[in-house]
Amino acid sequence: MIAEFGHIALIFALTIALVQAVVPMLGAARNDERLMLVGNTAALGQWIFILIAFFALMNAYVTSDFSVANVANNSHSAKPLIYKIAGVWGNHEGSLVLWVLILSTFGGAIVLFGGNLPPALRARVLSVQALVAIGFLSFSLFTSNPFERLAPAPLDGVGLNPLLQDPGLAIHPPFLYLGYVGFSIAFAFAIAALVEGRVDAAWARWVRPWTLVAWSFLTIGIALGSWWAYYELGWGGWWFWDPVENASFMPWLAGTALLHSSIVSEKRDALKAWTILLAIVTFSLSLLGTFLVRSGVLTSVHSFASDPARGAFILGFLVIVVGGSFILFALRAPKLRSGGLFAPVSREGGMVINNLLLSAAAATVLLGTLYPLFVDALGAGKVSVGPPYFNTVFIPLMTPLILLAGIAPMLTWKRSDLAGMFARMRVALGVSFLVLFWFVYQKWGNTVFGALGMAISAWLAVAVLWDWVIRVRLLEGSLTGSFSRAIRIPRSTYGMMCAHFGVAVLVAGITASSAWKIEAIQVMEPGDSVSVAGYEYLFQGVSQTQGPNYSVDRGHFVVTRDGSLVTELWPENRFYPVQQQPTTEAGIHTRWNADLYAVVGDPDGQGGWSTRIYHNPLVVWIWLGAFIMAFGGVLSLSDRRHRIGAPRRSQDSLPISASRSRTAH
Amino acid sequence: MNKSRLYFLLPVIIFGVLCIFLLRGLSLDPSAVPTALTDKNVPIFDLPALDDQTIGLASSDLGGEVSLINVFASWCLPCRVEHPLLMKMAGDGVVALHGINYKDESKDARAWLDELGDPFGRIGADRDGRVGIELGVYGVPETFVIDQSGRIRYKHIGPITQRDLDKYLLPLIEKLNQ
């Protein structure tokens, strides 16, 4: 019964979305306030009904109602409760419900928190939201109905993929979707602006908080996915440039460009067409990602059940939404009048280059991801594009960007004084050269790559810190003076510093764990010991036990250093009998400067076991860096100026001109 | 002014081209690895017989007639699904049908064939899968079409369905026989 309620709720939501797509847009065109307000009610109604549907599905999972086909295909009574819940979105149909739930939640948030938006803009934004919702709701209802019943109901379900029975992976999709779907708001704002024919600083001020929310969530979502791959897949890697990883990374790159571009649009009334285009492109990449994962066009360890029929539906949707947006852009964007002028060497100029590099990076990843398809479609055979390609082309693009990130906060708006800027960069330059020489001197191997990477990371970190030192005039005497200045720095500036610092940490982690990773592969018998990077790993053998729904071969390592105990590692090889699937759990001990990582493989039949031990320097900095970045985003979000919103548009709708002082962010 | 208008049209144009490829991609299988050996001679191999109830398969046995080599294993479920079609083909005598037993135990394979029937003229036992690698096999079942001169003409990946027979295999065999 509850499942049927859920089904009906989805249908209601679709009907409301149909109304919401048309009426408010009409109202905005005619300046009819009643019609525009329909948007508010509709958005809230849509949200409530989808919430009902979502909980109906969750109820089916939690109660193990196997008469619902989706539950029977993806769940099992022996599954722990938390994974029954996570199982709701661990499959194609359920994840679509999560998608539209988040979409409608954002729509509801616009209604509840967007009180300071001009009614016409809000109405148009909600209409665009509804348009996207129509696409996904119809996709769900017509091709991927999660509430389909099975008669007769099976006694038990097929079970959830064991790889998905993991805390990291349970929360990875919600964060990812909050990011993906969150960009639909920026998209809606962009379309609304194009329809209205106006983009001003106030518009950019409204767009920024929503973009920040989406960006922060996406950063965390990607980091979670990567971290999960690291500790779950047993080979110590954390990024494979898999099509689905790329599908989440491309919107992130474009979204970062969008974030920066919207700052320029807000402060200097410039780069409007770029910002609009980036808003459209970012969400389009999210939609493209959805298509790639579910259509079977690309292989991935990750894809949901691939079905060309479903793929065709999404492709059609993509053509309408994205194609339509780009056509609208081609028609309306040329009419957008650009405001402030600026010299190439200025903060705006820096942002333009930032846009350029990030867009080029996103385009490159897109090229590499889709290239196998191009070649195959043209009948030129098969080619595969793997990590060696991406690493080769991506790093040269990112390096100048990171260098730029260190310079940019020191650039002033409109026109920068190069000489003064170089003077301010001296400290960061000096430190990074010291770092470079120190690592070259160490000769740990992979010297060029490793030393350069660490030097670049040091450059950015010191540049951020030095920027703060200059802003608070730390070296010019009174500490209380510096303190009061530090407090008065706006939170969005701190957000920027935090985010950029996070990038530095991330780069250091990537560099060290790639350049100086040590792997030891050998066959060990109980009592054998192997030495890796100064740590002694004593193998104690393998024992067999049972988990809640799996059987386990658990290995045991005692790790010592200079004779004293460091830790004990318990890598596992699990076997899930229901799905007949094995998984590995690595035994990991995380230290600030390295991870000690052990995996047990197959027995050799003679009492020994093949083992792999990895020493991964600074690998935890990767996820730490990502979380610091996301925190920076949240910090920026908490800036009062965002919450109050932009000043209301009054009769003289000249944009609030940006302050010219350097301290304003 | 018109020149800059062109810039604004770029996104639509690029997107349009992209969609054409994506549409085409829906009917392709990205995980299929087609054979790299088309029109090349069958690699030289000599596989022992499964047991004393059948004869082995060597590359020198092929040639002089159009033949099919089916790579199968008793542990392979899709092989079961396609087996009736192979039995029918053997019964119809359309083409010479041989088998390579891939990474299997002889007794398991024998039991499997006893249960489902043996459509093969010759069966080679590829215990360690080396010959499979020579042929570019990466999964089971796979079926090779070999022409009279001993050249590989086509490889079918996965179980054979009636549709595959009617659409690809039988027409090819007919063409080669002319």
Place this chain on the structure above:
Amino acid sequence: MKIWIFTLVALLVASLSVAMAFENDSPLEDPLMESRARDLAKEIRCLVCQNQSIFDSDAALAKDLRKIVRERITLGDDNAAITEYLVARYGDFVLLKPPIKPKTYLLWFGPILIFLVAGYTVLQFFKNANKVGRKSTSLNSLERKRVKELISDTEVE
């Protein structure tokens, strides 16, 4: 005669130890060759799981291919010969690093092209933005006059 027997025995022992290495998928004796084998294995795609290299994959085929890589290194093949061996049997798809051939020119030179095109766009943008001049929201003299007229009109109540 003695030398002949000795060579035969040595060969036999050598082939046995090589065979044993393959059987157990255990590393090669020589650390340099083993590290070469691993680096090479990381650049070859596992065709079964398809999104891992044969070095990382647990699939049976990956194990077989690792064995072949080690075997060929022991037999003296250089990296190019080994990849050629695999490509001859499995096609270009087996390489994680796409070869530089006409069909992949766009792939390899694409990023530079993209960068240059984008860079050109940016340069054009800088040129135009500063050339076009004051297309700002302030009024020109004609418009200013019109506004004055309108204001004076409405002021007359």
